[in-house]
Amino acid sequence: MISLKDIGKACIIALWFVALTFPLMVIKVNPIDRIIIWRWHNMLWVGLGSFLCYLAGRAWLMRREIRLRRIRQGLEAELPQRTPLSRRIIQDPVIHRPLLAAGALFFLIFPLLFSTYQTNIMITALMYVVLGLGLNIVVGVAGLLDLGYVAFYAVGAYAYALLNLHFGLGFWTVLPIGGLLAATFxxxxxxxxxRLRGDYLAIVTLGFGEIIRLILENWNEFSHGPSGISNIPRPGFFGIQMSLDHSITYLYYLMIAMVVFTIFVVNRLQNSRIGRAWFALREDEIACQAMGIDKTRTKLTAFALGAFWAGMVGVIFAAKTTFVNPASFTFLESAIILCIVVLGGMGSIVGVIIAALVLILLPEYLRAFSEYRMLVFGAVLVIMMVFRPQGIIANIRKTYRIGID
Amino acid sequence: MDYFVELFFSGLTRGSIYALIALGYTMVYGIIGLINFAHGEIYMIGAFTALIVSTVLSIFGFPLPAIIILTALAAAIWASAYGYTVEKLAYRPLRNAPRLSPLISAIGMSMFLQNYVLLAQTPDFLPFPALIPDFDFMEPYAGFIGSSDMVILVTTTVIMILLTLLIKFTRTGKAMRATAQDRKMAMLVGINVDHVISVTFIIGSALAAIGGMLIASHIGQINFYIGFIAGIKAFTAAVLGGIGSIPGAVLGSFILGLTESFATGYVSSDYEDVFAFSLLVLILIFRPSGLLGKATIEKV
Known part of the structure; x- marks a missing residue:
């Protein structure tokens, strides 16, 4: 399928990338001791890597072209019946019910099967599931690119830390307060x-996230500065004293309940009047207004509801680590959450859950590659946008049929 | 009064660096309507290339003027190559996609490039050798303006004039203006739009690289993260002046540079970055089209 011409092109591209990355990949200098380290072997990796990547991308494009051509010629009339595997699993109750039950069982007995350490990692992953679902409302459903999502997460975490420190409020009191406070923000x-178009929104939210972090870092009287606040109590259970292991298990089940609650609410929201208004807003703002949807209210509810979940998870985060400082709320976190939404498929709940579990758990278990984590996340954003903008599991919208079928 | 003058000149220096970066943002936005988040990273890559090339050349024993010229050339060439490649890989396939797609792709590219430099080079700060010597004729003014400030100001001014001439009077400049006005119409009159967009990325990246080299030599250290904050600030400057407008970007950059310089000098340096962000939010609320920009009406 791949012709000689393609291989020639791949060679040229490999050469281009070798030349492009030459100064940064091959040479490493120490300006003080005036030493140059030449790393010639990197040239080989870059060349080989770009050669193979080009051929893989080319093969993928050719396959798609051939399929499209066959559809046009009517050769693949059976195509509509050939739904992708992921969609078949979701739509067919015979497949998805046992799968769902097995998944639920696995998550329910997880702390009994694995160590506290593993449970802790799973709690983090579940927190990202909720964060992903929250951001999914803003980015995936309403189409507003929010790059400062971590700010709301920080608001929740600091709300618990500070309210507990000054007023001695407990976890359960602050959980809704943290959410509401974040929603207000x-x-x-x-x-x-x-009033701004989508791209300005991205940069303003990015700036907002940074402002919140800088304020937390510099306003010592308010937030205790970069050293943060420690000794935050874990969530209580009717005043019963718990050992560390037990409180982690407790937190795990709490998080499971939180995930289920989030899925329920987000799912109901998406098919509600306001959810359909969000989808409409994402598709076309002007047409949406022409249909009589209040743009201001719709956007604000998306922002508030998205932030609400981040605030609640922030409270849980503070309770889990018993310590907060501004270093936990950098732009990187926003980027990871965005990556979860994009990889999972914008607007798709199942996709976001799977993406969050994959993106958070994989780096934990592949420690050797953990330094490449952010590099891969960046690449994932670009590759998904170019090759599969609908995400790993595309969102299926509820369709309504009217009339005789 | 001396302190005031000193702050004024340091503000001008800041402003000229912001201007070099902001021009790339504003030109790209003017032509394809995309915030190129990876632009700050191109600036950082320019600074890194300059550091590597200048160190290698000085170890090989080149004379200082040759080092400066060759370093500037190398930084500009490699940064342009990166800009060109980024556009081709991450933006061109998404030209007709929904608005959100190229933005997300741009953020991904920015993260990718940042971590690429981090892994290929180092996560630590690297000292950058001062390329510009202290001139004798600057001695009497040394109290409030250094030699490298002077060089930055002069270089930036020359570059701005050249860029204005390029856009006003050359064929390429005309094609760029036409594409910015109406891409479809430009295509119809026979302008190779893809080519024009590539040229825009190349010019913008080269300017950012020169800015990166100048500021790195001025401040004396770089790391992989410098592009992020510089990028946001330059973008703020571009929005302040009116995004898409070239004189606007320059004006906005100088206003931002001076504001920051005075605010850190007279108020507090802890909140240096907060000033820029707050300014950005304020402009967007009260005058989203910027100082020199035209308000656009979206037609259906």
């Missing part, structure tokens, strides 16, 4: 940027 941020 969401509305506050939403107001000035409502």
């Amino acid at each position: 969401g509305i506050l941020l939403g107001f000035p940027v409502l």
Whole structure:
């Protein structure tokens, strides 16, 4: 399938990338001791890597072209019946019910099967599931690119830390307060940027996230600065004293309940009146207004509801680590959450859950490659946008049929 | 009063570096309507290439003027190559995609390039040798303006003039303006739009690389993260001046540079970055089209 011409082209591209990456990949200098380290072997890797990547991309494009051509010629009339595997699993109850039951069982007995350490990692992954689902409302459903999502997460975490420190409020009291506070911040941020087009929104939210972090870092009287706040109590259970192991297990089940609650609410929201308004807003703002949808209110609710989940997870985060400092709330976190939404498929709940578990758990178990984590995340964003913008599991919208079928 | 003058000149220096980066943002936005998040990273890559090339050349014993010229050339060439490649890989396939797609792709590219430099080079700060010597004729003014400030100001001014001439009077400049005005129409009159977009990325990247080299030599250290903050600030400057407008980007950059310089000098340096971000939010609320920009009406 791949012709000689393609291989020639791949060679040229490999050469281009070798030349492009030459100074940064091959030479390493120490300006003080005036030493140059030449790493010639890197040239080989770059060349080989780009050669293979080009051929793989080319093969993928050719396959798609051939399929499209056959559809056009009517040769693959049976195509509509050949739904992709992922969709078949979701739609066919015979397949998805046992799968769902097995998954639920696995998650329910997880702390009994694995060590506390593993449970802890799983709690983190579940937190990202909720964060992903929350950001999914803003980015995936309403189509508003929010790059400062971590700010709301920070608001929740600091709400618990500070309210506990000054007023001695407990976890269960602060959980809704943290969520509501974050939602308020969401509305506050939403107001000035409502008039703006999507791309300005991205940069303003990015700036907002950084402002929150810088304030937390520098306003020592308020937030205790970079050293953070420690000794935050773990969540209580009717005042019963628990050992560390038990409280982690407890937190795990709490998080499971939280995930189920989030899935339920987000799912109901998506098919509600406001959810359909969000989808409409994402598809075409002007047409959406022409249909009589209040743009301001719709956008603000998206912001507030998205922020609400981040605030709640922030409270849980503070309770889990018993320590907060501004270093936990950098742009990187926002980028990871965005990556989860994009990889999972914008608007797709199942996709976001799978993507969160994969993106958080894989680096934990592949420690050897953990330094490449952010590199891969960046590449994932680009590759998904270019090759599969709908994500690993595309969102299936509820369709309504009217009339005789 | 001396302190005031000193802050003024340091503000101008900052402003000119922001201007070099902001031009890349504004030109790209003007032509394809995309915030090129990876632009700050191109600036950082320019600074890194300059560091590597200048160190290698100085170890091989080249004379200083030759080092400066060759370093600037190498930084500009490699940064342009990166800019060109990024556009081709991450933006061109998405030209007709929904608006969100190229933005996300740009953020991904920015993360990728940052971590690529981190892994290929080092996560630590690297000292950058001062390329510009202290001139004798600058001695009497040394109290408030250094030689490298002077060089940065002069270089930036020359580059701005050249860029203005290029855009106003050359064939390429005309094609760029036409594409910015109406891409479809430009295609119809026989302008190779893909080519024009590539040229825009190349010019913008080269300017950012020169900015990166100048500021790195001025401040004396670089790391992989410098592009992120510089990128946001330059973008703020571009929005302040009116995104898409070239004189606007320059004006916005100088205003931002001076504001920052005075604010850190007279108020507090802890909140240096907060000033820029707050300024950005304020402009977007009160005058989203910027100082020199035209308000656009979206037609259906």
